[in-house]
Amino acid sequence: MAFQEIKLYQTGTFVAGNRLLDPDQRSVQARTGRSNTLTSGHRACRGCGEALGARYVLDAAMRATDGRLVAVNSTGCLEVFSTPYPESSWQLPWLHSLFGNGPAVAAGVAAALKARGLDDVRVVGQAGDGGTVDIGFGCLSGMFERNDDVLFVCYDNEGYMNTGVQRSGATPPAASTANTKALGDQPGNVFGQGKSVPLIAMAHEIPYVATATVAELRDLEAKVEKAMTFRGARYLHVFVPCPLGWGADSADTIRLARLAKESGIFPVFEAEAGEVTAVSRIRRQVPVEDYLRPQRRYAHLFGDHPRPDLVARIQDRADRNIARFGLLPEGDE
Amino acid sequence: MRSQVEGSQAVARAVTLCRPQVIAAYPISPQTHIVESLSDRVRTGELAGCEYLMVESEFGALSACIGASGAGARAYTATSSQGLLFMAEALFNASGLGLPIVMTLANRAIGAPINIWNDHSDSMAMRDSGWIQLFAESNQEAVDLHVQAFRLAESLSVPVMVCMDGFVLTHAFEEVDLPTQEQVDAFLPPLVPQQLLDPDDPVTIGAMVGPEAFTEVKYLMHVKQMAALDELPVIAAEFRAAFGRSSGGLVKPYRTDDAETVVVALGSVLGTIEDVVDTMRDEGHCVGALGITCFRPWPAAEVREALAHATRVVVVERAFAVGAGGIVGQNVRDATRGLPLEAYDVVAGLGGRPVTRASLRRLLDDVLAERLDPTALHFLDLDHALVQRELERSRHGHRPGPHAENMLRALGTVASGAYE
Numbered sequence: 001m002a003f004q005e006i007k008l009y010q011t012g013t014f015v016a017g018n019r020l021l022d023p024d025q026r027s028v029q030a031r032t033g034r035s036n037t038l039t040s041g042h043r044a045c046r047g048c049g050e051a052l053g054a055r056y057v058l059d060a061a062m063r064a065t066d067g068r069l070v071a072v073n074s075t076g077c078l079e080v081f082s083t084p085y086p087e088s089s090w091q092l093p094w095l096h097s098l099f100g101n102g103p104a105v106a107a108g109v110a111a112a113l114k115a116r117g118l119d120d121v122r123v124v125g126q127a128g129d130g131g132t133v134d135i136g137f138g139c140l141s142g143m144f145e146r147n148d149d150v151l152f153v154c155y156d157n158e159g160y161m162n163t164g165v166q167r168s169g170a171t172p173p174a175a176s177t178a179n180t181k182a183l184g185d186q187p188g189n190v191f192g193q194g195k196s197v198p199l200i201a202m203a204h205e206i207p208y209v210a211t212a213t214v215a216e217l218r219d220l221e222a223k224v225e226k227a228m229t230f231r232g233a234r235y236l237h238v239f240v241p242c243p244l245g246w247g248a249d250s251a252d253t254i255r256l257a258r259l260a261k262e263s264g265i266f267p268v269f270e271a272e273a274g275e276v277t278a279v280s281r282i283r284r285q286v287p288v289e290d291y292l293r294p295q296r297r298y299a300h301l302f303g304d305h306p307r308p309d310l311v312a313r314i315q316d317r318a319d320r321n322i323a324r325f326g327l328l329p330e331g332d333e
Numbered sequence: 334m335r336s337q338v339e340g341s342q343a344v345a346r347a348v349t350l351c352r353p354q355v356i357a358a359y360p361i362s363p364q365t366h367i368v369e370s371l372s373d374r375v376r377t378g379e380l381a382g383c384e385y386l387m388v389e390s391e392f393g394a395l396s397a398c399i400g401a402s403g404a405g406a407r408a409y410t411a412t413s414s415q416g417l418l419f420m421a422e423a424l425f426n427a428s429g430l431g432l433p434i435v436m437t438l439a440n441r442a443i444g445a446p447i448n449i450w451n452d453h454s455d456s457m458a459m460r461d462s463g464w465i466q467l468f469a470e471s472n473q474e475a476v477d478l479h480v481q482a483f484r485l486a487e488s489l490s491v492p493v494m495v496c497m498d499g500f501v502l503t504h505a506f507e508e509v510d511l512p513t514q515e516q517v518d519a520f521l522p523p524l525v526p527q528q529l530l531d532p533d534d535p536v537t538i539g540a541m542v543g544p545e546a547f548t549e550v551k552y553l554m555h556v557k558q559m560a561a562l563d564e565l566p567v568i569a570a571e572f573r574a575a576f577g578r579s580s581g582g583l584v585k586p587y588r589t590d591d592a593e594t595v596v597v598a599l600g601s602v603l604g605t606i607e608d609v610v611d612t613m614r615d616e617g618h619c620v621g622a623l624g625i626t627c628f629r630p631w632p633a634a635e636v637r638e639a640l641a642h643a644t645r646v647v648v649v650e651r652a653f654a655v656g657a658g659g660i661v662g663q664n665v666r667d668a669t670r671g672l673p674l675e676a677y678d679v680v681a682g683l684g685g686r687p688v689t690r691a692s693l694r695r696l697l698d699d700v701l702a703e704r705l706d707p708t709a710l711h712f713l714d715l716d717h718a719l720v721q722r723e724l725e726r727s728r729h730g731h732r733p734g735p736h737a738e739n740m741l742r743a744l745g746t747v748a749s750g751a752y753e
Contacts, residue, residue, distance in 0.1 A: 070530045072400060073539075080541055093530035095403045096539030101396035104388060108355060108400025108408070109530060111384035112702050115354035115406050121532055123491035141398060142389030 028221050035062040035091060037071075037245030042089035043081040043246020047250025049257065050078055050155040053214045054126065057153050057238065060221040061124050063094065066226035068121045069096070070109055074102030074131030077162040078155060102127045106316060107149040114149070114245035125152040129170035130160045131195045137169075140197075144204035147232040151224075154197060154235070157242035165245040168193050168288035171263075173317070174310050176298045177245070182300035186285040191313060200273075202237040212268060213239040215258035219280060223270065226269045239266045259291035264318035267325045279325045288315045335510050340472040340502045341366030343509040344437055346615040347476040349380045350370075350517040351483045353409040355401035357386040363499035364439035378413075391416035395423035395434070400622075402432035403538055405531075407483065410434070412497055414441035417455045419558040421462070428463025428554065430539060431527070433486035433493075435479065436464075440600065440651075441499040442684040446737040450685020451499040453599065455650040456628075457660050463554055465493040465561050466629040467581065468599040469743040472502050472509050474626075477580030480512065481568050483521050488564060489557050490527040496628075498601040500685070510685045512576055522573050548621050554605050565627055583632035585624035586639045588614060592621030594645040594700060597636075597665055599625045602649065602681070602688050609693045620697065625661065633668040640665070645675050647700055649713070650695070651682045658710045677705055681713035687712065719743060 021027075028034055037058035044051035058162040062069050073079045073096045082089040083096065097105045106125030112123045125143075127136055130155035143150055159177050160166040167177045167189055182188055201209045207230040212220040220238060226233045240250060241256040248256055260266040263282065265288060267278035289311055292298040302305045322328055338346075342651040345367050348356075358368035373382040384401075388394045391412050401602075410455050412420060417438060438456055442448040449739045456466055467482060468515040475497040482493040487650035497503060502727070530540055542550055562583065569581040587607050589595055596606050603624045616749030623631070623639050623646075627716050640646055646669070648662040657663075666676055677700060699705045723740050727733045 008338060046522075068532050070404065070532065083537055083540035084547060085540045085542040091539050093532055094537040094539075095400065095401050095530055097396060097430070097544045098422055101392060101399070101423060104357075104393040104396035104402075105400035107386060107388075107393075108357060108397030108402075109404040111355045111357075111386055111397065112401035112404035112406030112408070115382055116404070117402075138389055139393045142393050144388070146386065148386075158361045232457075292567060 013302050022073050027218055029056060029217070034059050035067060037062050037090065037092050038082060039089050039091055041087070044077070045250070047243040047253045048077075048081075048139070049214045049253045050128065050157055051081070052253070053155050053220065053238045053240045055128070056214070056217050056220050057224050057236070058092065058124065060224035061122070061151065061228055064225045065120070065122045070113070070123050072102055072106040072109055072123065072125045074127035074136055075099035075123075076128040076131050078126065078128065079229045080162055091303040097129055098211050101139050103150065103152055104139040107146065107148040109144045110149045117323050120199055123150045125150050127152075127154060128161070129154060129158060130168045132156075133169040133195060137166055139199075141204065142205050144201060144233045144235070145205070147206060149231050149233070151234040151236060152229045154237045155240045156237055156244060157240050159242070159245050161242050161245040169193075170197075172314075174301060174313075174314060175302060177297065182321060187300045187307070188297070191268065197229065198235065198237045202271045202274050204233070205271060206233040207231070208234040209271040210235075210269070211266070213257040213261050213266060214241070215254050215261060216268070216280070218306060219268070228269075239306050245297070247299070248294055252294055256291065256294065259286060263288045264285045264322040264327055265290045265291055265314075267327060268322045269325055276325065279327060281329050282322070283329060285329065293321060334473050335508055336507050337506055338511070339366065339504060341504065342370050343511060344470050344479060344503075345370035345374065346439070346511055347479040348409055349374045350367050350512060351409075351435075351480060351516055351521055352380070352407065353383055354406035355384050355386065355398065355408045356395035356410065357388050357401070357408070358410050359388050359391045359394045359412070359416060361391070361413045363441060363503045364411045364413040364416070364437065367437055382585070391419040395420040395427060395436075398434045398463060399423060399427050399430065399432055402427070402434050402526075402530070403430070403530050405524070405526045405529045408432075408434045409436070411437035411439065413439040414449075415454045416445055417459055418443060421459065424459055424462040424464060427492045427655050431490045431554070431557070433488075433524070435482045436492070436494045437479070438494050438496045439499040439606070440496050441502045444663060448684040449499075451501050452651040452683045452685070454652040454683075455498070456494065456496045458496065459487050460629055460660070463558070463607060464629065464685060465491055465558065465627070467493065467495050467627055468625065469495065469497040469502060470585070470601060470603045470624060470626075471499075472505060472507055473578075474580050475502060476511065476579070477572065477576070479582045480517055481572055484568050485561060487524050489560055491561065496600065500600045501632050507610045507737070510578070515702060516576060520572065551683075561627070561630050562632055566711070581626055583627045584639055587622040587624065588645070589621035589623055589639050591619055592643055593619040594647065594697065595621045595623050595640055595643045596647045596649055596693075596697070597623045597625065597661065598649045599661065600651070602651070605688060605690055606649065606693060609690050609697065610672050612690075612694070613697065618701065626751075628661070631668070632666050636665060636668040637672070640669050640674065641672065643674050645677070645678060645700060647677045647697065649679050649688070651680075653678075653680045653710065659740055661733055675707045677707050677711065679711045679713055686714065701706055
């Protein structure tokens, strides 16, 4: 990791206070000069992980580019809650075109900036998981393959939340959504489906791929800053809990993101040119059940007719991530 | 400079002279020669300062142009047929955002059945997408319309589609007078964007608009499109002054002054129609032709004026609204409401079927002799026997199978071009 790591276990939160850091290591958000790129007053739900993630990503990108930044946004929650006409929460040049074309629009912006000789102005594309892993996937793969100078950020809340919580290609197995309800023998989303776009991005051998969660915001900021040191296509996949879609307490957004990482459900890693270069190890491993229980979308696994068999299958998936990426705490592997 | 050149090469040269800064394109016949040629020109440096994106789809192509245009670059793409339909969502988006993108549409039929040959089904399907649609009659006009299209697009901040008949024009070698760089530079100033993604002056483009202002935003789109009806003749006049030839404008009346019967059409078929008009004039028939250069916005006043003294109008169109009738015909009826004239809708030249002088002559003879029913939709050179045979099969067969294959089998042919 590029940033100064401080383990502060006594707070029980793993959160390192800024005052313990060297001034030049302090969080972008802690600086008075932060850009407030996504400013207050927007209409995201209470506890929205995506709003939190977007704020950290863009402020870090603004710092890394000295404010020379353009954002392209696919249709989705982030676009809707930030720009109900005639209001806008964006304090940077921002373009929304369609649901499925964000990566192509961002590539066009990058091409225009290059043609106009504005090499110092950089481009961030952003979308939810629907706009990234499903409807925008063709354009995303094209942008990767051409190595266009775009950082594309997926805020993954594991479903189509803006349209009423339907399943996406990023919805995990067993999760109940509006079209994968907890009905029948195999309640919730089907096992054996879905895709990992970070791994697919790596297969394109683009300069930089990283995953992050909103539980570790310094890590998220550091990855954005690192991403902006590369030219070419870069991909950042941010795990952002959705209180509404997941049936979780608004106060649990950060906790759930942390549990996803600590259980191995969501592997946090970095890759360059197709090779994994760093992983964020689990600090204190927790069973997936700790992550699943607080979420109503998994309530059918623990109710009157509990499904320990399905919980075990989810644990298997987490264990596979742990083995695949080497996520166990140092000394435990 | 005059040269014998393929239509696609001429258009690629014209686009090059317009100095686009971003080109994003995806291959589809019959547009391919244009974007291939532009790729060459970017690589050799003939078209300097241009980023060429070889995208993964037509949807990506127009989307990249949307981003490029929003970021202040002159953006261009070209497509045909299915490619235009694949762009559909982005077409409406580009016009809704008011981005001055220019596109060449090499007109081609839309499947199924899949067919690579020329008709106007593609542009007509997207006629209400908010793009200005200009139709070239010849390769010379295609070249000239591109130069004018960038001017028009950028003066109104609306996207413009230059339609040219696939193969008939794109692949035809004929003499074209290609302008010089100096001429085009003098005619087409550098782009001054009306909205721009600029870190020094950040704006939000593409905000969500609800019922409180959606109608007004759409109304403004209409106002801007209608402004093109004033702007286009001005640009065409300036073009004539600068380049010494007439191209573009809204409509092209041909011997309509005292014409009782006027044929209305778009695109390359006009040449054939004008030949037929000449022949019939020589025989004493009062016929004329009206070419529609600008189909969107619809030049209702100019069409009405050109048809004011006609008693019959024959609309020859290379597309139709399935289950409804003629598309151009419907617009002509709108424009001529209240005038004492009979309008005939004739679908011709679908999927590359040639529209011959002989067929047009038969059609006009039928019209003049009042053998054609003005209330019906007519299909020029339709093989009625073939259709009847297939309908009969459908009525009696338990599983009659796919129509297209059945009809080809009945014809004893497996490729287009074997018609009579």
